Amino acid sequence: xxxxxxxxxxxxxxxxDRATPAPRYDARRRVVLxxxxxxxxxxxxxxxxxxxxxxxxxxxxxxxxxxxxxxxxAHRGVIMDRNGEKLAVSAPVVSIAVNPRVLPRDTARLxxxxxxxxxxxxxLRRKLTANARRSFLYLKRxxxxxxxxxxxxxxxxxxxxxIEFQREYHRxxxxxxxTAHVVGLTDIDDQGIxxxxxxxxxxxxxxxxxxxxxxxxxxxxxxxLERIEAPRDGRDLTLSIDRRLQYIxxxxxxxxxxxxxxxxxxxxxxxVRSGEILALVNQPSFxxxxxGAARRGALRNRALTDVAEPGSTMKPFTVAAALDLGAVSPDxxxxxxxxxxxxxxxRVSDHHPLGRIDLxxxxxxxxxxxxxxxxxxxxxxxFHDYxxxxxxGRPTGIGFPGEVSGRLAPAGRWRRFEQAxxxxxxxxxxxxxxxxxxxxxxxxxxxxxxxxLRKREAPAAGRQVMKPATAxxxxxxxxxxxxxxxxxPRAAIPGFSVAGKTGTTRKLVHGxxxxxxxxSLFVGMAPxxxxxxxxxxxxxxxxxxxxxxxxxxxxxxxxVMSETLRLMNVxxxxxxxxxPRLRLAALDGVAR
Amino acid sequence: xxxxxxxxxxxxxAVVLSALAVVYVEYEGRQLFARIERQRxxxxxxxxxxxxxxxxxxxxxxxxxxxGIARRVxxxxxxxxxxxxxxxx
Numbered sequence: 001x002x003x004x005x006x007x008x009x010x011x012x013x014x015x016x017d018r019a020t021p022a023p024r025y026d027a028r029r030r031v032v033l034x035x036x037x038x039x040x041x042x043x044x045x046x047x048x049x050x051x052x053x054x055x056x057x058x059x060x061x062x063x064x065x066x067x068x069x070x071x072x073x074a075h076r077g078v079i080m081d082r083n084g085e086k087l088a089v090s091a092p093v094v095s096i097a098v099n100p101r102v103l104p105r106d107t108a109r110l111x112x113x114x115x116x117x118x119x120x121x122x123x124l125r126r127k128l129t130a131n132a133r134r135s136f137l138y139l140k141r142x143x144x145x146x147x148x149x150x151x152x153x154x155x156x157x158x159x160x161x162x163i164e165f166q167r168e169y170h171r172x173x174x175x176x177x178x179t180a181h182v183v184g185l186t187d188i189d190d191q192g193i194x195x196x197x198x199x200x201x202x203x204x205x206x207x208x209x210x211x212x213x214x215x216x217x218x219x220x221x222x223x224x225l226e227r228i229e230a231p232r233d234g235r236d237l238t239l240s241i242d243r244r245l246q247y248i249x250x251x252x253x254x255x256x257x258x259x260x261x262x263x264x265x266x267x268x269x270x271x272v273r274s275g276e277i278l279a280l281v282n283q284p285s286f287x288x289x290x291x292g293a294a295r296r297g298a299l300r301n302r303a304l305t306d307v308a309e310p311g312s313t314m315k316p317f318t319v320a321a322a323l324d325l326g327a328v329s330p331d332x333x334x335x336x337x338x339x340x341x342x343x344x345x346x347r348v349s350d351h352h353p354l355g356r357i358d359l360x361x362x363x364x365x366x367x368x369x370x371x372x373x374x375x376x377x378x379x380x381x382x383f384h385d386y387x388x389x390x391x392x393g394r395p396t397g398i399g400f401p402g403e404v405s406g407r408l409a410p411a412g413r414w415r416r417f418e419q420a421x422x423x424x425x426x427x428x429x430x431x432x433x434x435x436x437x438x439x440x441x442x443x444x445x446x447x448x449x450x451x452x453l454r455k456r457e458a459p460a461a462g463r464q465v466m467k468p469a470t471a472x473x474x475x476x477x478x479x480x481x482x483x484x485x486x487x488x489p490r491a492a493i494p495g496f497s498v499a500g501k502t503g504t505t506r507k508l509v510h511g512x513x514x515x516x517x518x519x520s521l522f523v524g525m526a527p528x529x530x531x532x533x534x535x536x537x538x539x540x541x542x543x544x545x546x547x548x549x550x551x552x553x554x555x556x557x558x559x560v561m562s563e564t565l566r567l568m569n570v571x572x573x574x575x576x577x578x579x580p581r582l583r584l585a586a587l588d589g590v591a592r
Numbered sequence: 593x594x595x596x597x598x599x600x601x602x603x604x605x606a607v608v609l610s611a612l613a614v615v616y617v618e619y620e621g622r623q624l625f626a627r628i629e630r631q632r633x634x635x636x637x638x639x640x641x642x643x644x645x646x647x648x649x650x651x652x653x654x655x656x657x658x659x660g661i662a663r664r665v666x667x668x669x670x671x672x673x674x675x676x677x678x679x680x681x
Binding site (some may be wrong): 374 | 596613615621622625626629639640643644647650654655656673678
């Protein structure tokens, strides 16, 4: 075969040494050049990809190695009483956690740690062994920062690795259960969940800031780059509450509830001139520093969330309505004979027949028949509107979470008997706060001022809902309640005139009025000549021989009100038995 | 020497000096930052202490505690009405 090819005739004879034309590698060169060009193109493409397309991602990855966003802590606002006493303070605490995988477990080093943290050594050991595979375990939360500092030194000295210290804020309530219901609570995330902590959460809340920093290899911040968000501390909140008065109120209410083995109790103290709530306490209460231990129902602010029929404490408003709507004159005589009144098939009766009585006796002796007669003389629509204007069965507008509005049925639905029972406080329901606010109208010469739990710089503008003359007359008449022969002589205060009204209401149990379960009430004001304070005391289900408002609630009123007047330097408006009055002028030259 | 060489040398010197200045300023900046961080930590520690002192103060000022001390330790009591003298202006 080979031979046949080479011996082809006519073909030029290939020469091996000279004149041999250079071999041409065109194709090969093109391939190589092409490959090189491709490689270069690939490089450029990759460069473009890295430089332009993946740029942000890669830069981010790089920065993550040394840039860090750290939180800048901010604290929740302080809640204070009207004099600036702290009622709720956020203080930093430290939570100590360990990494059980790293933490050494020899006794020589673990025992001092357990001692420093006041933990049981054996228990700690067991806990660490049980969680040996986890990498995070809380040793103790909410530790005092100075103790945490000692533990830090200890860990450094013993070369204990795997201990972490986390900064947290804990809410402390120095007044404890005394102000618990008003101030409220926060949850573990520092958000308000009860009381004013919840109502004004947006105001109090802290807004932690964030900043971007550069850290070195040992995680130390070496440079601040930028603030992403400035930290904003929560704003402080000043309540209208006076801690001293709150304490007195709490002490006396608690003692009374215990003495009468009562189920619960509420007390409201109002400043007549400004409409501020100076004290508001309930029993049972709870310790806000240990909210988990609270008994059921103890968290409720009963003065605002529980409604009750006002009973006889309603009568002054019936009298006021009758006077203002022109149904009776101030010197009217009402015939309550024979001590009961038939209305259709129903009957209204008094404890004792009182005969022909004036308005003062009606209130002092608390005549149901007299009140019912007044109410029946009124147009139901006008009577309803009068009571509604006083705020009975209407929200008070203080913006407290869980506050209820009570119930005052529209006049169109009233039957005559209901209109009669309404006059002595049955058939409508109000909160203790609403009732106290209505008495504040009597105290403020007929002006209704909006209530407030926040301190006011200036008294709020009020609205005249009762004629001033009527309010003044009522105060005069209500003073007879605390005099000898009235229903509550035990509400009297030496040196001061007191106007007030008792109430002893039977509780509705399963739709029937119980004759075993009562609510004892006293609402009053002092000094009656120019009232400064209105105080309501309600004791729920006193058990024992005494259950009348005049025996159970009135003594609490007397004690709390007299301390209040003394603390607030109110000048006595009545002669003190055996207390000589001294003109200051006589002191000149003696005292100096 | 001609002017071009001179200006090149001058510029070169300026570059070196500015490089040294950059290094120095950066160093100074780090030092200051470390100082401000120390001060911030100190301020933070003082804030922690202030808050705890506030708490301690309110705890010591609890009305129940003051009343207890007044009654038991100092034997204080409210004056009876016949012990009161009213001073009138």
